[in-house]
Structures are given as C-alpha cells and as structure tokens.
Amino acid sequence: MRLELGKINIKDVQFGSETKVENGVLYVNKEELITLISEDENLKSVDVELAKPGESVRIMPVKDVIEPRVKVEGPGGIFPGVLSKVDTVGTGRTNVLKGAAVVTTGKIVGFQEGIIDMSGPGADYTPFSKLNNVVLVCEPKDGLKQHEHEAAVRLAGLKAAKYLGEAAKNVEPDEVKTYESLSLLESVNKYPNLPKVAYVLMLQSQGLLHDTYVYGVDAKQIVPSIMYPTELMDGAIISGNCVSACDKNTTYHHLNNPIVEDLFEKHGKELNFVGVIITNENVYLADKQRSSNWSAKLAEYLGVDGVIISQEGFGNPDTDLIMNCTKIEKKGIKTVIVTDEYAGRDGASQSLADADPLANAVVTAGNANEIIKLPAMDKVIGHVEPANTIAGGFDGSLNEDGTIEVELQAITGATNELGFSKLTAKGY
Amino acid sequence: MSKIKVVHYINQFFAGIGGEEKADHKPEVREGAVGPGMEFNKRFKGEAEIVATVICGDTYFNENTEDAKKKILEMVKKYNPDIFIAGPAFNAGRYGVACGTITKAVNDELQIPVLTGMYIENPGADMFKKSVYIVETKNSAAGMRKAVKSMTKLALKLAKGEEIGTPEEEGYMPRGIRKNYFAQERGSKRAVDMLIKKLKDEDFTTEYPMPDFDRVEPNPAVKDLANAKIALVTSGGIVPKGNPDHIESSSASRYGKYDIADFNDLTSEDHETAHGGYDPVYANDDPDRVLPVDVLRDLEKEGVIGELHRYYYATVGNGTAVSSAKKFAAEFAKELKNDGVDAVILTST
Structure with a gap:
C-alpha cells in the first residue's frame, strides 16, 4: 500500500467570501461553514472563530482537534465509515492543509476537556498553539445527554475538517512525501537483514465518552487487528473521547501519528516497519486478557523482532499497557512502551497504576500532575468557567483576574502518549 | 554573604570517643568541627563553616530514639544553622539509621536543609532516601575524602537554596521524585531510537524505571x-x-x-x-x-x-x-x- 501525502503549507487563516487556499492562506466562508454544521438538530447554535499562533487567545473546553485533508487520488474518502463510505483507504494521493486545524469547543460535555493557549507559557505545552485554528463553538440544544452531545460535536469537527480539506483538492502541494508498506512476505524478502518491527497502537475504549472509532466501528467492539500505517493518514481512526486532555489522542494525532512517521523514517535503513497492530483498552478483565492475548499473538504471527507500544489515557489502561508489554516480551519480542505519568503534584508518588520488570524500556511524556500557572488572555473562545471542574482543575483553579492554575492534565496534548511532543520527566 | 553555618552530626567512633564499648554515649554538643568535620571545613574553602558538632553513640540513639531526637533537635535549634549534615556513615548500619532519622527530624521539625551520606546497602539508605538527600559513598571510611567532596558540593547548593541537579549529576541516591523537562527529541523518536538499541542488544536507558509496588494482601473473609x-x-x-x-x-x-x-x-x-x-x-x-x-x-x-x-x-x-x-x-x-x-x-x- 502506497500513499502520497501532498502537503500544502498554511501560513495564515482568514475569513473570506469563498472557502479556498491561495498563496498559503486558508480563506474560510464563515456562513457556509456555519450552515453546514448547523444541519445537526442536536446543536442549538454554531459559531466559527479563528485563533492564530502568538495571539492572546485561550480556547476551552477543547474536545477534539482535526487536520483538514482531502483524498485526491485512490479509493475512498477521508474519515471512512464515518463521513465517507467504508472503502479501504491509505493508497493514492491525499492533500493536507499543513499548519491548519479545526478545533471544537462549546459547553462542556463532561469533565475531560482541555485548554489550548495560543501564547504564553501554556502554549509551550500544546502542539496546537502553533497552528492556524478554525474554531467551532458548538452549543448543544437543552436537555441533550452527554454522549449525544459528544457525538454531535465530534461529527461537527469532522465535517468542518472535510469541508476545509476539499479546498485543497486542486492546489499544488509544497511538498509531496511518499509512504509505502509492502506485503509482509515482500517486505521481509526486500530487507532480509533488517530487524522487523511492528507498532502496537492502543486505542482508548473505556466506554461512555471514552471511545475511538475504526472505520466507524466503536473500538470497544473490535478484537486486535492489523492495519497498514497509511490507513491512519486518511482518517481511518478518529477520536470520540473525553479522557483527560493531556493524553487523549485527538483525531489530529491519529492522522499524524508520530510513531508511524518516525518508524517510516528508519524503514529500510535500520529496521523493517511491517505494520500496525491496533488493540483496545476495555474495562472488563476478560476483554483486557483477550485483547492483550491477541496483540501478542498477532506480533508473534507477524514474526517481528520488536514492537513499540503506545498508550492512551491513564490509570485503568496502564493495566492493558503492561499486559501487552509482558505478553509480547514473553514471546521473545522486544518492546518499548510510550506512556505518561501521574506522580502527584510533588512528583513523589508512583507514576503508573501497574508495572512489571519486563517493561524495561519506557519512554515517558512527563508527569501530568505538575501544576502550571496560565496568565489571563485577552480573548477566550468557548467558556472559561469549567477550569474549576475539568480533569486537572480544582476548586479555585480559575482566578478572578482570568489567570488559571491547573495541572498539565488540563492542557490538550501536553503529555501525549504517541510521543508527539518533547515533554518528558526524569527522576530526582 | 556571610559564612554558611553548618551543624554536623557524628557518632562516638568518628568523634574519637571509642568503639562499640562507648556506643551508649549520650548526645553532647561541641563547638566547632570534630573528626571528619575537619575535612568538611577544608573542602568548604571558607564558604561555610561547621559551628558545632553533635555527637551521639549509635546504641544510645537507636535504643532511645525519641529522647535522642528531642535533645539533638534542641542542640541544633540553638545554633540556627543554614544546613545540617550527618555522617557520612558508610556501611555502619546503626549509624546510617541514626543519620537518616536525625536529618529527617531536623528537616521536618526545624525546616533546615539537611544532608547525609552512606553506602547504598546501609539499611538507613532504603529507609530514608526518599525523605532526605543521601550521598552515595563507599562501604568503608577509606572513601571519606571522596564522600566529603561530593557532600560539600551538594551541601553548599542546598544551603544556598540553589536548584539541585539529577542524582547522576549530584551523586545522591534517587529520591523517586519525578520532574518534567523538555527533551531534545520528541517522544516517538526517542522510542524508535530506544527500540533500535534494544534490538541491537546495546545499552539503553529507560526513562521510567519500574517502581516497587506496594501490594496489599486481602484480609481473611468475614466469618459472621x-x-x-x-x-x-x-x-x-x-x-x-x-x-x-x-x-x-x-x-x-x-x-x-x-x-x-x-x-x-x-x-x-x-x-x-x-x-x-x-x-x-x-x-x-x-x-x-x-x-x-x-x-x-x-x-x-x-x-x-x-x-x-x-x-x-x-x-x-x-x-x-x-x-x-x-x-x-x-x-x-x-x-x-x-x-x-x-x-x-x-x-x-
């Protein structure tokens, strides 16, 4: 499977009479976009705002971030099984508005939504402060249950990303990058001397607002399976979850999975990247056992020498992480796990809810309990009041002058467990 | 800045009072440096000075801990030091436990920075490394000069309230405290590099050594x-x-x-x-x-x-x-x- 990603670098975003890309500027027809999103009868009101790097702007509570993409050649469309038909994606050509994103906000769904500051100290902790963001402010109709609210906003974000992505369809990319995965046998024949490596991608599926969708299927209901890495780049996996903002994999993260990117970087040189094993993080013990058995079985069946395992969320999924790690290690396959830590505000507590000596190669994305002080911003897109109740906030987080004191947990993408960012922690 | 005031704690042996037969020596305080304190003073190079030395027998301390703690805290308080140093205790078990206990007490009760040093297998190390800074030393007093060298460096930093580096940089035993920082490379790249090393059987450093878990056995079932x-x-x-x-x-x-x-x-x-x-x-x-x-x-x-x-x-x-x-x-x-x-x-x- 071979995919060309055509990257169109977006330097600025502005409202305009027509949605289009011109000289690196994304113009957005605000009314047209609002009309499209307002189709959903569960949304009472929809507004669109822009947030650019360096502005004194705070977006919160953030639900999802999505990168606009469009299929230019090859079967299927973006977000298969959700917005497009369920064709298998990941081949041909996909154009990307690099440097732009759709961010969804509006009334809080539950607790676990995040903050994106476009400037100031908070901006260092979220990758989305560096993007030109088209922010959807979606307010639900009264009396909507949380999961219906989440579904409405999730679809709104995807629809907006698809709508904006279509503006890139006929634009000449600034850069084209090609990713190719051969069939297992061909790949092994081509690189007989390189160690075979797979990527075990754990998908958040604790249920009830903690969901991820694979080609439209709720990941709770899958058994572990194998995917080509390029399928992710066309939106085969999307986020539908409200786990803590710092370590949820937004749809943007899935589209730009950095482990996939960095494994491709070494592919054919230092290792042979043969594919992605997706698995879930269900809450029932039998599910955990079945899924970890299967991820280990698939790794064994592929005959790989090593795997990287990434986690999503924390606490309960720590058990899935350790089960995957230990069962795969016991097959004689070497593992590296990517996680983050909840070591308490003072950093003195044990960081994970489960551990095993076989997990001897850990990459950490930092301690999510560390406190950060965020200065007031000139403008807030969304609602600032949830600062006291979102995960990572506490009674008194929000001060009268608009400053906020929260754990990093509340910042979208701060301790991402795909290793998207540079934050990490060490022992003292 | 005026000279940093140090109070030093040592046992009866290092004070030259005697060995095991004098281990019931009650706490006493002497002005100035005694025994290994001389080496500390030399290394402080005028930046700090031991103003008093507390001496206590190891047996006395461990058999009368509360009483010894109380008396020693009073002695230390009187001098209002900028830092309190105990030992180094090397592999002397009761001395190590005493150094750990008294440094923790001084830190908790008097809010004065503290430092001790001992061999990694000294029982005091496991008991107190999470509570106080313990510099890792050799297992015998033959390692005195090296121990004092690392301890003075860290002691000055602690007394001045300077930022303390990692255990590797400063020579103390890891306290299990996790602190964030921004790495050079993103996490995914570090993971791929770590896996390549692991596949080649090369040395690699995990970013989070697995903790010792506190497992709790369930109680027996309720009978009635x-x-x-x-x-x-x-x-x-x-x-x-x-x-x-x-x-x-x-x-x-x-x-x-x-x-x-x-x-x-x-x-x-x-x-x-x-x-x-x-x-x-x-x-x-x-x-x-x-x-x-x-x-x-x-x-x-x-x-x-x-x-x-x-x-x-x-x-x-x-x-x-x-x-x-x-x-x-x-x-x-x-x-x-x-x-x-x-x-x-x-x-x-």
Missing part, C-alpha cells in the same frame, strides 16, 4: 456476616448533590464523609458523582450503581449483614496520587475502626 457492621467506601465519586466538599473531578486532594442513616435508596434528587473519568449519566441517574446503598439496605433487612454503617467515605480515584489515597485511607480507617466497623466494601468505577 450476620452480625457484622459493614461500611461503604468509594473512589467512584458519589457525593451529596452539589458536591459540598468540592472534591476534584481528577487528582482529588480531599475526600468526604457523608451520613446515609436516612437513605434506603440513593437517587438523582439527592446524590451524584464528582468523578471525571467516566460518563456520569448512569451514575447520576441512579447513584446506587456506584455506591450500592439500596442493596445493602435489603441485605440488612434480610439479616444477611448486621448493619450498614451510617457514614460512607468517598473520593475520586481518577488520576489521584497514591500518596493522597494512602493519606485519606489512613485517616478514615481509624474512624471506621473506632466506630466498630467490621468490614468495608470498596467500590471503584
């Missing part, structure tokens, strides 16, 4: 359930409506104690969840789903259990630090015992 007083405790966040104690949705810093004497059934009218880790709809619809008061009332009526305790305790387990959870439980476990509770049903989510 029909006469047992049962309490409910939950980390599922069920609180009286409005969350009167403002328990956080994640990383809880507090717990609540609530009276359920008047409830046979929890409803959305009177209770809700404060927990941020799951969709609250079903817990709010019927809070008994997380805190089963209704079922326990049935069992009470049927005589299966003796009675349901009138108070339940609740916190939010979502992202809550183990140290906080331990602290909460230590407090309310005492109350539960005093209230004659025989068994507790812990519900999570």
Whole structure:
C-alpha cells in the first residue's frame, strides 16, 4: 500500500467570501461553514472563530482537534465509515492543509476537556498553539445527554475538517512525501537483514465518552487487528473521547501519528516497519486478557523482532499497557512502551497504576500532575468557567483576574502518549 | 554573604570517643568541627563553616530514639544553622539509621536543609532516601575524602537554596521524585531510537524505571456476616448533590464523609458523582450503581449483614496520587475502626 501525502503549507487563516487556499492562506466562508454544521438538530447554535499562533487567545473546553485533508487520488474518502463510505483507504494521493486545524469547543460535555493557549507559557505545552485554528463553538440544544452531545460535536469537527480539506483538492502541494508498506512476505524478502518491527497502537475504549472509532466501528467492539500505517493518514481512526486532555489522542494525532512517521523514517535503513497492530483498552478483565492475548499473538504471527507500544489515557489502561508489554516480551519480542505519568503534584508518588520488570524500556511524556500557572488572555473562545471542574482543575483553579492554575492534565496534548511532543520527566 | 553555618552530626567512633564499648554515649554538643568535620571545613574553602558538632553513640540513639531526637533537635535549634549534615556513615548500619532519622527530624521539625551520606546497602539508605538527600559513598571510611567532596558540593547548593541537579549529576541516591523537562527529541523518536538499541542488544536507558509496588494482601473473609457492621467506601465519586466538599473531578486532594442513616435508596434528587473519568449519566441517574446503598439496605433487612454503617467515605480515584489515597485511607480507617466497623466494601468505577 502506497500513499502520497501532498502537503500544502498554511501560513495564515482568514475569513473570506469563498472557502479556498491561495498563496498559503486558508480563506474560510464563515456562513457556509456555519450552515453546514448547523444541519445537526442536536446543536442549538454554531459559531466559527479563528485563533492564530502568538495571539492572546485561550480556547476551552477543547474536545477534539482535526487536520483538514482531502483524498485526491485512490479509493475512498477521508474519515471512512464515518463521513465517507467504508472503502479501504491509505493508497493514492491525499492533500493536507499543513499548519491548519479545526478545533471544537462549546459547553462542556463532561469533565475531560482541555485548554489550548495560543501564547504564553501554556502554549509551550500544546502542539496546537502553533497552528492556524478554525474554531467551532458548538452549543448543544437543552436537555441533550452527554454522549449525544459528544457525538454531535465530534461529527461537527469532522465535517468542518472535510469541508476545509476539499479546498485543497486542486492546489499544488509544497511538498509531496511518499509512504509505502509492502506485503509482509515482500517486505521481509526486500530487507532480509533488517530487524522487523511492528507498532502496537492502543486505542482508548473505556466506554461512555471514552471511545475511538475504526472505520466507524466503536473500538470497544473490535478484537486486535492489523492495519497498514497509511490507513491512519486518511482518517481511518478518529477520536470520540473525553479522557483527560493531556493524553487523549485527538483525531489530529491519529492522522499524524508520530510513531508511524518516525518508524517510516528508519524503514529500510535500520529496521523493517511491517505494520500496525491496533488493540483496545476495555474495562472488563476478560476483554483486557483477550485483547492483550491477541496483540501478542498477532506480533508473534507477524514474526517481528520488536514492537513499540503506545498508550492512551491513564490509570485503568496502564493495566492493558503492561499486559501487552509482558505478553509480547514473553514471546521473545522486544518492546518499548510510550506512556505518561501521574506522580502527584510533588512528583513523589508512583507514576503508573501497574508495572512489571519486563517493561524495561519506557519512554515517558512527563508527569501530568505538575501544576502550571496560565496568565489571563485577552480573548477566550468557548467558556472559561469549567477550569474549576475539568480533569486537572480544582476548586479555585480559575482566578478572578482570568489567570488559571491547573495541572498539565488540563492542557490538550501536553503529555501525549504517541510521543508527539518533547515533554518528558526524569527522576530526582 | 556571610559564612554558611553548618551543624554536623557524628557518632562516638568518628568523634574519637571509642568503639562499640562507648556506643551508649549520650548526645553532647561541641563547638566547632570534630573528626571528619575537619575535612568538611577544608573542602568548604571558607564558604561555610561547621559551628558545632553533635555527637551521639549509635546504641544510645537507636535504643532511645525519641529522647535522642528531642535533645539533638534542641542542640541544633540553638545554633540556627543554614544546613545540617550527618555522617557520612558508610556501611555502619546503626549509624546510617541514626543519620537518616536525625536529618529527617531536623528537616521536618526545624525546616533546615539537611544532608547525609552512606553506602547504598546501609539499611538507613532504603529507609530514608526518599525523605532526605543521601550521598552515595563507599562501604568503608577509606572513601571519606571522596564522600566529603561530593557532600560539600551538594551541601553548599542546598544551603544556598540553589536548584539541585539529577542524582547522576549530584551523586545522591534517587529520591523517586519525578520532574518534567523538555527533551531534545520528541517522544516517538526517542522510542524508535530506544527500540533500535534494544534490538541491537546495546545499552539503553529507560526513562521510567519500574517502581516497587506496594501490594496489599486481602484480609481473611468475614466469618459472621450476620452480625457484622459493614461500611461503604468509594473512589467512584458519589457525593451529596452539589458536591459540598468540592472534591476534584481528577487528582482529588480531599475526600468526604457523608451520613446515609436516612437513605434506603440513593437517587438523582439527592446524590451524584464528582468523578471525571467516566460518563456520569448512569451514575447520576441512579447513584446506587456506584455506591450500592439500596442493596445493602435489603441485605440488612434480610439479616444477611448486621448493619450498614451510617457514614460512607468517598473520593475520586481518577488520576489521584497514591500518596493522597494512602493519606485519606489512613485517616478514615481509624474512624471506621473506632466506630466498630467490621468490614468495608470498596467500590471503584
């Protein structure tokens, strides 16, 4: 499977009479976009705002971030099984508005939504402060249950990303990058001397607002399976979850999975990247056992020498992480796990809810309990009041002058467990 | 800046009083440096000075710990030092425990920076490395010069309130405290590089060494359930409506104690969840789903259990630090015992 990603670098975003890309500027027809999103009868009101790097702007509570993409050649469309038909994606050509994103906000769904500051100290902790963001402010109709609210906003974000992505369809990319995965046998024949490596991608599926969708299927209901890495780049996996903002994999993260990117970087040189094993993080013990058995079985069946395992969320999924790690290690396959830590505000507590000596190669994305002080911003897109109740906030987080004191947990993408960012922690 | 004032603690042996036969030596304080204190003073190069030395026999300290602690704290307080240094104790077990105990006490009670040093297998190391800075030394006094060299460097930093580097940089035993920083490369790249090293059987450094887990064996089963007083405790966040104690949705810093004497059934009218880790709809619809008061009332009526305790305790387990959870439980476990509770049903989510 071979995919060309055509990257169109977006330097600025502005409202305009027509949605289009011109000289690196994304113009957005605000009314047209609002009309499209307002189709959903569960949304009472929809507004669109822009947030650019360096502005004194705070977006919160953030639900999802999505990168606009469009299929230019090859079967299927973006977000298969959700917005497009369920064709298998990941081949041909996909154009990307690099440097732009759709961010969804509006009334809080539950607790676990995040903050994106476009400037100031908070901006260092979220990758989305560096993007030109088209922010959807979606307010639900009264009396909507949380999961219906989440579904409405999730679809709104995807629809907006698809709508904006279509503006890139006929634009000449600034850069084209090609990713190719051969069939297992061909790949092994081509690189007989390189160690075979797979990527075990754990998908958040604790249920009830903690969901991820694979080609439209709720990941709770899958058994572990194998995917080509390029399928992710066309939106085969999307986020539908409200786990803590710092370590949820937004749809943007899935589209730009950095482990996939960095494994491709070494592919054919230092290792042979043969594919992605997706698995879930269900809450029932039998599910955990079945899924970890299967991820280990698939790794064994592929005959790989090593795997990287990434986690999503924390606490309960720590058990899935350790089960995957230990069962795969016991097959004689070497593992590296990517996680983050909840070591308490003072950093003195044990960081994970489960551990095993076989997990001897850990990459950490930092301690999510560390406190950060965020200065007031000139403008807030969304609602600032949830600062006291979102995960990572506490009674008194929000001060009268608009400053906020929260754990990093509340910042979208701060301790991402795909290793998207540079934050990490060490022992003292 | 005036000279940094140091009070030094040593045992009877290093004070030149005697060996084992003098180990019952009671605490005394002498002006200036004694024994290894001379080496410290030399290394301080005028930046700091030992103003007093506390001497105590190892046996005396360990057999009269409370008394020794009290006396020594008074002695230290009088000099109001900028830092308190004990040892180094090398592999002397009772001396190591004394150094750990007294440095921790001085730090806790007098809020003065403290430092000690010992061999990694000294029992005092495991007992106190998380509480105080312990410089790792050789296992005998032959390593005195090297130990004092590392200790003076760290002592000056501590006394001046300077930022302390990693255990590798400063030579102290890891205290298990995690601190964030921005790495050169993103996490995914570090993971790929680590895997390549692991595949080649090359050395690699894990970023998070696995912790030693505190595993708790369950108690034996309750024999006489029909006469047992049962309490409910939950980390599922069920609180009286409005969350009167403002328990956080994640990383809880507090717990609540609530009276359920008047409830046979929890409803959305009177209770809700404060927990941020799951969709609250079903817990709010019927809070008994997380805190089963209704079922326990049935069992009470049927005589299966003796009675349901009138108070339940609740916190939010979502992202809550183990140290906080331990602290909460230590407090309310005492109350539960005093209230004659025989068994507790812990519900999570």
